[in-house]
Amino acid sequence: MPKISQRGQIMPPSPIRKLVPFAEAAKKRGTKVYHLNIGQPDIETPAPILEAVRKSDFKILEYSHSAGNESYRRKLTGYYSKFGITVDHTEIIVTTGGSEAIIFGFMACLDPGDEVIVPEPFYANYNGFAVEAEVNIVPVTSTIDTGFALPPIEDFEKMITPKTKAILICNPNNPTGYLYSRAEMEVLKALCLKHNLFLFSDEAYREFSYDGENISALHIAGLEQHVVVFDTISKRYSACGARIGAVVTHNRGLLDAVMKFAQARLSPPSFAQIAAEAAVDLPDNYFDSIKAEYQGRRDLLVARLNAIPGVFCPNPGGAFYAMARLPIDDADKFCQWLLESFAHEQQTVMLSPATGFYATPGLGRQEVRLAYVLNLEDIAKAMDCLAKALEVYPGRQ
Secondary structure (H helix, E strand, O other), X not given: OOOOOHHHHHOOOOOOOOOHHHHHXXXXXXXXXXXXXXXXXXXXXXXXXXXXXXXXXXXXXXXXXXXXXXXXHHHHHHHHHOOOOOOOHHHEEEEOXXXXXXXXXXXXXXXXXXXXXEEEOOOOHHHHHHHHHOOEEEEXXXXXXXXXXXXXXXXXXXXXXXXXXXXXXXOOOOOOOOOOOHHHHHHHHHHHHHHOOEEEEEOOOXXXXXXXXXXXXXXXXXOOOOEEEEEEOOOOOOOHHHOOEEEEOOOHHHHHHHHHHHHHOOOOOHHHHHHHHHHHOOOOOHHHHHHHHHHHHHHHHHHHHHHOOOOEOOOOOEOOEEEEEOOEOOHHHHHHHHHHOOOEOOEEEEOEEHHHHOOOOOOOOOEEEEEOOOOHHHHHHHHHHHHHHHXXXXXXX
16 A cells, blocks of 8 residues: 655644544534634624625636736735735735645745744644645743743744744734734844844734734834735634635745745635625724624633633733633543533533644643634633533543
8 A cells, every 4th residue: 555645644633623523422412512612703704795706797717816816916905004014916925815825935935844933822733834844843932821922032042043944923813812012023023133034924813903003013114024924814804714815025035936836826716806805895894893792702701711710811912712721630631521521501612722732742731722703692601611610520620
């Protein structure tokens, strides 16, 4: 029998989805499962986005430009300008989701064996993208006791080697919800300039910044040739299935390299670009109610978590995730136990063990990530379940 590649063997499975079989089994037993494990918003996709696809009228579904439809890219420049970001449409390459943007960035900026430093905990799929590009993730640990603030500059300096080519952040952060300050971004600027590094900035949750200003990496003067922003419409417009993202950078040499990868995959999806272009035309106040809804969910979730004895949850400044420390022996065991062995009034809650968001072995064993993508009533019921579960969990500490 032919042997699969080493890359295929080491490609990590999703730690976010690994408990799905246990959730499915719980549902078959008649248990209602509150899904706080995955960032799939329950907010309806705006009607104009869907209508634009329904009303599209053409006789041939052609390839678009490899960089994406020019009309969409030109509209995106207007979108970014609302955030004080000045880019030309030729500095944007549309991708098949934010995932492809990150993969293109890795492959265009890093050679096999190169290293990218990432504050942990981090979005687990960065590991998979690194395997695909044959590069190495080097973690620098942030801690729940500081609310997952940017680790000290000295911690980054210790990790820099001749193989280090980039630093990657997610702002606001998935999984922690942390919102990086301008001062922290300036620290990263100094580090990137000192060591001639790229700064990769995953800005999927830009609109969902609650407790301060969102500072894009593209706001940082003097770092123009180092910054590569990865973007996506998935969370912004509750359009995860559209699979439209973007690479945004002022670095023309990098754009040329990314363009060759974009040409190799021909073009991003046409119907999804129609949807994305319609999304840019939504009224400026569209996000007011959405942001307020998520902030209300955050406030309820964090208050309920911190009211449970032994639980600690810092207040996330953005996105729609929170990390909590629980009085348990092992998060992986606990999250499986919730689905396999526990029910409160025929209900339980599905969480993501934090171990899957750390690269350093042993970290996150008492932490979980919660996505507040359910309505207030469901969040309250989910917290009722969690509180009851922690009272009876055999591995409580």
